[in-house]
Amino acid sequence: MERFILIVDSFTAWVGKAFAWCILLLTAGVAYEVFVRYALRDPTSWAFDLSYMMYGSLFMMAGAYTLSRDGHVRGDVIFRLWKPKVQAAIELTLYFLFFFPGIIAFILAGTDYAAESWSYNYGTGEVSINSPANVPISQFKTVLPVAAGLLFLQGLAQVCRCIVCLKTGVWPEHLEDVEELEKVLTKEHQEREEEERRRAAAAGAAAGQGGA
Numbered sequence: 187m188e189r190f191i192l193i194v195d196s197f198t199a200w201v202g203k204a205f206a207w208c209i210l211l212l213t214a215g216v217a218y219e220v221f222v223r224y225a226l227r228d229p230t231s232w233a234f235d236l237s238y239m240m241y242g243s244l245f246m247m248a249g250a251y252t253l254s255r256d257g258h259v260r261g262d263v264i265f266r267l268w269k270p271k272v273q274a275a276i277e278l279t280l281y282f283l284f285f286f287p288g289i290i291a292f293i294l295a296g297t298d299y300a301a302e303s304w305s306y307n308y309g310t311g312e313v314s315i316n317s318p319a320n321v322p323i324s325q326f327k328t329v330l331p332v333a334a335g336l337l338f339l340q341g342l343a344q345v346c347r348c349i350v351c352l353k354t355g356v357w358p359e360h361l362e363d364v365e366e367l368e369k370v371l372t373k374e375h376q377e378r379e380e381e382e383r384r385r386a387a388a389a390g391a392a393a394g395q396g397g398a
Contacts (some may be wrong), residue, residue, distance in 0.1 A: 187346045188358060194343035195254045195361050198336060202251025205244050212240035231319040239326045246329050250336035253344065255360050274351035281345055289338045296330030303327040 219233035252258055265273060303324040306312040311324035351357050 187350055191343045191346050191350075191358055192361075194339055198250040198254045198340050199361060201336060202248045205247040208240040208244040212237055212244070215240070231317045232321055235314045235317050235319070235321040235323070239321075239323075242326065243329050246333035247336070249333055250340040253337065253340045255362075269355075270351050270357055271355050274348040274357070278345060278348040278352070281341060281348070285341055286338070289334055289341060292334040293331050293338065296327075296334050300324065300328040300331055 215233050215236040219230050223229040265276070268276075303312040306324070311322050312327070313320040314323045347358050
């Protein structure tokens, strides 16, 4: 079960990091649009479509990755005060009551939405109505059921986490690959203070032995 959690966490992390590159395409597209619009007076017909497609894809495909890192917003004012086994029991119940029904509905609706989009123009796919460039949009709408499927898979891993916690009383560790700068600096400061205390203690012990 823990191996399954690790495999799913690693896979969703890979997907999230792969789609994180969308931010570079988004930045490059917006920067180019600003330049040609205001410097050359020749705005593009595709930059708006590029911006919402890249941001939307990044946002949707990072959902499973965020869940694997327990990074979604949680109102845990009371939840964090409970013992891990109580937390696991409540989370397990809520996953089956709310998460999985919602995600399954998301998968079904997203699949129909994407299939309808691909059926436009005699099966060649839908194009954007927001610009005269006729940018293809069906692949963007396909992101919806794919992202929902990843969330469902990660949800299974989270259920396994709950089961492991119910058995052991300890939450399985999350993979960590990104930390906020504030946490990094705080950790470094604590490590320096600990090192200084060890040195002071060692110096005091050496001085005591020398006096003896």
